[in-house]
Amino acid sequence: MAPTRRLAPDFYRQDTLTVARALLGMHLVRRIDGERRVGRIVETEAYLGPEDRAAHSWGGRTPRTEVMFGPPGRAYVYLIYGLWNCLNLVTAAEGTPHAVLLRALEPIRALPGRTSGPGLLCRAMDIDRRLNGAELSGPDLWIERPVRPAPVRIGRSARIGVDYAGDWARRPWRFFDRDSPFVSGRRSASGRR
DNA sequence: GGCACGATTGCT
DNA sequence: GCAATCGTGCCT
Numbered sequence: 001m002a003p004t005r006r007l008a009p010d011f012y013r014q015d016t017l018t019v020a021r022a023l024l025g026m027h028l029v030r031r032i033d034g035e036r037r038v039g040r041i042v043e044t045e046a047y048l049g050p051e052d053r054a055a056h057s058w059g060g061r062t063p064r065t066e067v068m069f070g071p072p073g074r075a076y077v078y079l080i081y082g083l084w085n086c087l088n089l090v091t092a093a094e095g096t097p098h099a100v101l102l103r104a105l106e107p108i109r110a111l112p113g114r115t116s117g118p119g120l121l122c123r124a125m126d127i128d129r130r131l132n133g134a135e136l137s138g139p140d141l142w143i144e145r146p147v148r149p150a151p152v153r154i155g156r157s158a159r160i161g162v163d164y165a166g167d168w169a170r171r172p173w174r175f176f177d178r179d180s181p182f183v184s185g186r187r188s189a190s191g192r193r
Numbered sequence: 194g195g196c197a198c199g200a201t202t203g204c205t
Numbered sequence: 206g207c208a209a210t211c212g213t214g215c216c217t
Contacts, residue, residue: 081198084202118201119201119202120202161201
């Protein structure tokens with residue numbers, strides 16, 4: 001029997017910046033009513049709370065951030081601007097509230113609408129807070145290695161939309177596939193491709 | 194209990 | 206440039 005391509009919890013337990021880079025090129029899979037929606041991850045951001053001023057877990061544990069303090073390999077989904085859901089993957093050791101935000105997908109299979117940008121990604125994948133805390137080893141949502149992984153030319157830049165975070169906003173903790181047209185495009189903040 | 198604001202997006 | 210829209214966290 002072929003080894004599973006699904007990433008195991010140990011993958012997410014690694015250093016968060018390592019995970020954020022390694023996720024590029026992986027496939028995000030969502031199962032809905034027996035159908036599989038698949039997207040190739042082309043853009044991520046690392047959040048290293050509680051020290052990281054830009055992270056939701058900055059300053060400590062709250063009901064919202066609770067899942068990030070738990071074991072790695074779970075989904076952290078939050079609602080932003082009352083309109084959009086954003087999907088994060090909990091990383092690093094239990095008790096370390098780190099996460100990686102998924103910002104863009106290249107459509108592979110059964111993805112309706114646009115997938116560039118964290119809110120649009122979740123809409124296309126039908127991801128909302130019902131999946132907050134879900135284990136990525138479960139039946140609804142996971143990440144797997146593609147059958148034929150292609151090398152990725154990785155670009156990096158400051159994270160988007162966190163200008164309030166002072167020095168932390170300048171950390172180059174956004175990673176993306178330099179060759180993908182599906183990377184979200186916020187002209188100035190995104191830096192060069 | 195009230196209130197300001199956000200790891201966004203799309204329209205003016 | 207700014208409205209949409211509501212959960213969260215802090216305060217008043």
